[in-house]
Amino acid sequence: MEKSVLHKADTRGSADHGWLKSLQTFSFGGYYNEDRIHFGALRVLNDDTVDGGRGFGVHPHDNMEIISIPLEGELLHEDSMGNKAVIRRGEIQVMSAGTGIYHTEYNKNPSQPVKFLQIWVFPNQRDVTPRYDQIKLNTLDQRNILQQVVSPNKEDEGVWIYQDAWFHMGKFDQGNKAVYKLKKEGNGIYFFVLKGDLKVNDQLLHTRDGYGIWDIEEAQLEAESTTEFLIMEVLMEVQI
Structure with missing residues (x-):
């Protein structure tokens, strides 16, 4: 039987550090909600805005797959592996912290x-072994279709990570429909609407709403307005 969880945009955690404004779907930093620790293997979904010229100083990570998707502006990255790069809207970055x-x-x-x-x-x-990758997406491939941007396979479209997870992005015109079929039994799907209005099965989502569903084989999608969204299919049973 299908199970689901709805996270409305205005119920997210928030942090305002002046230079950084962060909205957090799951518990992170000073925001803790025992009912919102993670969705399967999806641990963090932060919606961050950083002021001009400011940023995060040197800090560590380990044993986590970290994905950054720019929505506006330019993000400068440097790491202890010797990578230095700028990522922009239309690109995606991944680090396996290992x-x-x-x-x-x-x-x-x-x-x-x-x-x-x-x-x-x-x-x-x-x-x-820690690794870094960054690619430029063909954003035309998101127009009224589901473009794969993350997978567990090096040979597939998008970046790859150490997890049985598949991410897709879409930019749908009003009225456009699609069916998302799960790649792996036992996985769940988390939808995050970047802007617009998206109906997932019978649930209507608006800008920055999140919606997780599991114990299903597929999901019906319909754009109620011009909309942009991210789909994250992840393993539901994880060892933490």
Whole structure:
């Protein structure tokens, strides 16, 4: 029997550090909600805005798959593996933290904010050699179709991670419909609406709403307005 959880945009946790404004779907930092720790392997979904020229100083991570999706502006990344890169809207970045990495993230533009999604996924392998990847997406492939941007397979479209997870992005015109079929039995799907109005089965979602469903084989999607959204299929039973 289908199970679901709805996270309305205005129920998210929030943090305002002046230079950083963060809205948090799941418990993170100073925000704790025992009912919102994670959705299966999906541990963090932060909606961050960083002021011009500001950013996160050097800090560590380990044993986590970390995905960044810029929505606006330019995000400058540097890490202890020697990578230095700028990621922009239409690109996606992944780090497998594994045995441990240090990195910084800064807004490259001194006068404009940078907005991005910071997503953490529990890995299916611990203590792997840390790795970094970044690709440019063909955003035309998101128009009225589901574009795969993350998978567990190196040969597939998008970036890959150490988890049986598949992410897709879509930009649908009003009235466009699609069916999302799960890739793996036992997985669940978490939908996050970037803007617009999306109906998932019988549930209507609006800008920045999140909706998780599991114990299903597929989901029916319909754009109630011009909408952009992210679909995250993740393993529901994880060892934490």
